[in-house]
Amino acid sequence: MIQSPLSIVNSRIQSNLSVLDRGLAYGDGVFETMHVNRGDITLWQYHYERMAKGLARLHIALPLEKLCEHLQATMTAIGDVVGDGAGTLKLMVTRGEGQRGYAPSGHEEPSLVSVFTPLSDIFAQANKRYQENGVEVHCCTEYLPINESLAGIKTLNQLPYVLASYERQGLSAQEGLLFTQDGLLIEATARNIFLVKNNEVFTPRLNQCGVEGIMRRVVMEIITQETTLTIKEIALNKKSLVMADEVFLSNSLSQLWPVTRCENQLWPCGEITQKIQQSVRGFLSHASTLSFSYFLSMTQQP
Amino acid sequence: MIQSPLSIVNSRIQSNLSVLDRGLAYGDGVFETMHVNRGDITLWQYHYERMAKGLARLHIALPLEKLCEHLQATMTAIGDVVGDGAGTLKLMVTRGEGQRGYAPSGHEEPSLVSVFTPLSDIFAQANKRYQENGVEVHCCTEYLPINESLAGIKTLNQLPYVLASYERQGLSAQEGLLFTQDGLLIEATARNIFLVKNNEVFTPRLNQCGVEGIMRRVVMEIITQETTLTIKEIALNKKSLVMADEVFLSNSLSQLWPVTRCENQLWPCGEITQKIQQSVRGFLSHASTLSFSYFLSMTQQP
Numbered sequence: 001m002i003q004s005p006l007s008i009v010n011s012r013i014q015s016n017l018s019v020l021d022r023g024l025a026y027g028d029g030v031f032e033t034m035h036v037n038r039g040d041i042t043l044w045q046y047h048y049e050r051m052a053k054g055l056a057r058l059h060i061a062l063p064l065e066k067l068c069e070h071l072q073a074t075m076t077a078i079g080d081v082v083g084d085g086a087g088t089l090k091l092m093v094t095r096g097e098g099q100r101g102y103a104p105s106g107h108e109e110p111s112l113v114s115v116f117t118p119l120s121d122i123f124a125q126a127n128k129r130y131q132e133n134g135v136e137v138h139c140c141t142e143y144l145p146i147n148e149s150l151a152g153i154k155t156l157n158q159l160p161y162v163l164a165s166y167e168r169q170g171l172s173a174q175e176g177l178l179f180t181q182d183g184l185l186i187e188a189t190a191r192n193i194f195l196v197k198n199n200e201v202f203t204p205r206l207n208q209c210g211v212e213g214i215m216r217r218v219v220m221e222i223i224t225q226e227t228t229l230t231i232k233e234i235a236l237n238k239k240s241l242v243m244a245d246e247v248f249l250s251n252s253l254s255q256l257w258p259v260t261r262c263e264n265q266l267w268p269c270g271e272i273t274q275k276i277q278q279s280v281r282g283f284l285s286h287a288s289t290l291s292f293s294y295f296l297s298m299t300q301q302p
Numbered sequence: 303m304i305q306s307p308l309s310i311v312n313s314r315i316q317s318n319l320s321v322l323d324r325g326l327a328y329g330d331g332v333f334e335t336m337h338v339n340r341g342d343i344t345l346w347q348y349h350y351e352r353m354a355k356g357l358a359r360l361h362i363a364l365p366l367e368k369l370c371e372h373l374q375a376t377m378t379a380i381g382d383v384v385g386d387g388a389g390t391l392k393l394m395v396t397r398g399e400g401q402r403g404y405a406p407s408g409h410e411e412p413s414l415v416s417v418f419t420p421l422s423d424i425f426a427q428a429n430k431r432y433q434e435n436g437v438e439v440h441c442c443t444e445y446l447p448i449n450e451s452l453a454g455i456k457t458l459n460q461l462p463y464v465l466a467s468y469e470r471q472g473l474s475a476q477e478g479l480l481f482t483q484d485g486l487l488i489e490a491t492a493r494n495i496f497l498v499k500n501n502e503v504f505t506p507r508l509n510q511c512g513v514e515g516i517m518r519r520v521v522m523e524i525i526t527q528e529t530t531l532t533i534k535e536i537a538l539n540k541k542s543l544v545m546a547d548e549v550f551l552s553n554s555l556s557q558l559w560p561v562t563r564c565e566n567q568l569w570p571c572g573e574i575t576q577k578i579q580q581s582v583r584g585f586l587s588h589a590s591t592l593s594f595s596y597f598l599s600m601t602q603q604p
Contacts, residue, residue, distance in 0.1 A: 007321045016318040017326065019309045019415050024319065024394070026460035027329030033402075058461070059468055088402065092326070100335075100390065100419055102460060102491055103467035113321050117402055145447035146483060149465055157459035158328035158404060159360070163451055165405035166361055181448060189404055 006081050008114040011073040021111055023094025026102065027156035029111075030054035030093055035253055036116065037086040039079050041071070041292035042284065043252060046214045048295065051093065054153035060095050062110045067093075068299060071292060074114040087118040088253060092156065127254045131277065134260035134269045135174035135249070137188060139238070140164040143181045144209040152212040165189045175249060177241070177262065180209060185236040188249050191257070192216035196246035196272045201231045215250035215280070222279045229272065246270030248277075255280055308383050310416040313375040323413055325396025328404065329458035331413075332356035333394040337555050338418065340386045341377060343594035344586065345554060348516045350597065353395065356455035362397050364412045369395075370601060373594060376416040388421040390555060394458065429556050433579065436562035436571045437476035437551070439490065441540070442466040445483045446511040454514040467491045477551060479543075479564065482511065487538040490551050493559070494518035498548035498574045503533045517552035517582070524581045531574065548572030550579075557582055 007015045022028035032051050035042040055062055074089065092115075096108040142164040150157065160178075168176055168189075175188040186204050187193055192213040195202045201223055206212055223231040241247065247259035247267050256277045258269040288294060309317045324330035334353050337344040357364055376391065394417075398410040444466040452459065466478055470491075477490040488506050489495055494515040497504045503525055508514055525533040543549065549561035549569050558579045560571040590596060 005322065009321060015320055015322075017321050018317055019311060019319050019394075019417060020307065020317075021326070022464075024323070024326045024396075024415075024458065025333070025392075026464050027458055028461065028464050031327070058465070090327075090402070092321075094326075100392070101467070102463045103470060104464065106471070113326075115321060142451060145449040147447040147462065149444060150461060155461055156326065156329055157461045159330065159452060159457055159459045160449065161404045162324075162328050162330050162406065163360070165403070168405060169408070 005115050005117040006077060007116075008070070008074045008077055010112055011070045013077055017111060017113060018097050020097040021094055022096065022098045022104070022108065023092060023111060023113075023156055025098070027158070028058065028095045028098075028104075029060070029156045030058065030154055031156060032091045032154065033253065034089045034091065035086070036078060036089045038084045039075060039293075041075075041089060043214050043218070043287060043290050044292035044295050045290040046217055047091075047252075050154065050212060050214065051091075054155060055093060057149060057153055058095070058155070059104070060093065060110055062093055064299065066110070067112065068296060070112040070114070072296070074116070075292070078116050081116070082118050085118055087116055090115045090117075094156065130174060130257045131255060132269070134258035134267075136172055136261040137175045137177050137249075137259050138168070138171055138173040138263065140167050140176040140178050140189070142167060142178070144178050144186050146180060146208045148208055151209050152206050154211050161189050175257070178210075179238070183237050185238060185241055186210040187213075191249035191251040191254075193259075194219065194248050194250065195236065195240055195244035196248075196270060197244050199229055199272070201229055201272070202236060202240065203231065203233055204236050205233045213250055214252040215255060218280060218283055219250050219256070219276060222276060222283055226279055227275070241265070246273045248273045308379060308418040310372070310376045310379055312414050313372045315379055319413060319415060320399050322399040323396055324398065324400045324406070324410065325394060325413060325415075325458055327400070329460070330360065330400075330406075331362070331394055331396030331458045332360065332456055333392060333458060334456065335555065336391045336393065337388070338380060338391045339388040341381050341595075343373070343377075343391060345516050345520070345589060345592050346594035346597050347592040348519055349393075349554075352456065352514060352516065353393075356457060357395060359451060359455055360397070360457070361406070362395065362412055364395055366601065368412070369414065370598060372414040372416070374598070376418070377594070380418050383418070384420050390419045390421065392417045392419075396458065432476060432559045433557060434571070436560035436569075438474055438563040439477045439479050439551075439561050440470070440473055440475040440565065442469050442478040442480050442491070444469060444480070446480050446488050448482060448510045450510055453511050454508050456513050463491050477559070477561075480512075481540070485539050487540060487543055488512040489515075493551035493553040493556075495561075496521065496550050496552065497538065497542055497546035498550075498572060499546050501531055501574070503531055503574070504538060504542065505533065505535055506538050507535045515552055516554040517557060520582060520585055521552050521558070521578060524578060524585055528581055529577070543567070548575045550575045
């Protein structure tokens with residue numbers, strides 16, 4: 001059942017990690033899931049900035065040199081396997097091995113783990129279909145806990161998303177919408193959400209929970225810089241959703257999916273959504289200064 | 303710095319786990335930390351019941367036979383290293399290896415990981431001192447997120463406890479008290495809390511967050527069955543704490559610690575606390591029907 005992905009641990013090709021690692025014990029770390037193509041990491045600069053924010057929140061110190069060395073080893077190993085081929089790279093950074101007890105000693109050495117999965121045709125074809133025809137979503141019963149310390153970042157504590165995704169079993173929906181216990185709309189299980197209403201675009205504020213997606217950032221930048229639309233981060237709920245003219249989801253791997261159905265509510269693959277989809281493609285084809293190779297060239301300058 | 307503990311993975315002596323394990327990726331699993339002595343696991347029946355509750359909440363199916371086989375292998379390996387010596391056994395059960403994505407496929411094979419650390423004299427001596435003289439606690443700034451799906455159980459998503467424990471750096475306190483964002487007192491970072499007031503004992507309700515500790519259960523049973531005191535699970539806050547006559551913390555490894563100080567508030571190592579400490583020792587010396595060996599003998603009966 002399981003594809004055999006390529007894994008690199010602390011710069012070496014290796015498929016396992018110590019059971020004493022605090023990443024396993026407590027989910028004490030962060031991760032990024034990134035698009036790899038032609039030997040480079042797309043939007044690395046943005047992934048790096050979110051990861052750095054997450055590491056700072058967890059008080060994990062990761063030397064830049066160690067990160068670059070690990071990613072260079074990762075990209076070399078990927079090149080040996082798929083050449084210029086595309087795929088998904090998951091990078092996990094944990095606090096490293098630790099003794100018993102929640103409190104970090106402060107002397108841990110962070111662990112870096114890369115897992116690369118080549119892009120499958122099935123995934124690519126399904127994604128193209130969802131981008132063009134839209135997807136159905138359902139509202140999850142599982143809610144997102146409020147936690148300002150972890151809001152916005154992407155840690156290894158992901159059980160709320162696991163349990164929410166579990167609810168999709170047997171449903172026709174491709175994604176599930178997540179709310180707080182108080183009914184605030186926050187995101188989808190692996191995507192951010194945008195609502196369009198009267199030429200304004202709205203997306204939930206993520207100061208209490210939720211993940212600040214990389215594609216969410218791209219969409220917000222595009223709307224601000226390339227369109228006459230306005231984008232607002234505000235508090236949204238189910239009523240806002242029902243009243244929206246268009247709804248779409250964003251993710252750095254699958255880009256934008258128009259939402260065409262949620263329960264009894266229907267929406268078109270709207271014009272504004274399609275326009276932003278097109279802008280995202282344009283943005284990505286000119287984003288070489290956000291790539292890993294560019295980052296590396298800037299980092300290594302004397 | 304790091305002691306070299308003994309580790310067993312899926313019934314075999316092994317110190318690492320696949321990086322594809324969902325325990326690492328999402329904290330998708332549960333754990334128990336247990337006292338081992340004379341080749342047996344103390345209070346196993348209670349640990350098992352909490353673990354089973356946690357696995358059910360996460361929809362992880364673990365065959366009893368697989369669990370028993372792994373624990374038998376664990377106890378054999380421990381016996382080879384420390385004989386009848388005491389120590390701490392951490393048992394982690396994860397959903398197992400998975401493909402990309404939060405949603406479980408339903409075909410995962412759970413991973414079982416044991417980590418045994420022999421009891422150190424330093425730990426035992428410090429613990430005796432804390433049991434006799436009490437400890438100082440502080441109030442954590444980090445709050446516990448509300449999540450009814452995970453309340454009471456002990457999952458691998460422990461970042462709130464890690465961040466709360468981090469606050470203790472540089473303080474004289476031995477433990478930190480955890481509250482909800484709304485100011486409800488819930489527990490300490492690795493212990494449950496009890497307040498004594500006018501011959502009544504109170505402990506926070508844990509229906510929204512917190513861990514239902516094994517020693518908490520023992521204390522509640524002892525109070526109900528062996529004393530004329532009453533025990534009540536209710537909503538408590540900082541005011542309840544300040545007004546308490548006695549305060550103590552419970553943990554299955556360190557048993558009961560009287561709290562003698564929290565910020566400017568002082569308490570004695572009170573009589574009721576001492577009486578319950580004594581009852582706990584009595585309970586533990588007669589708890590052989592709650593041990594792993596007893597569990598195993600009952601499980602394996604025809």
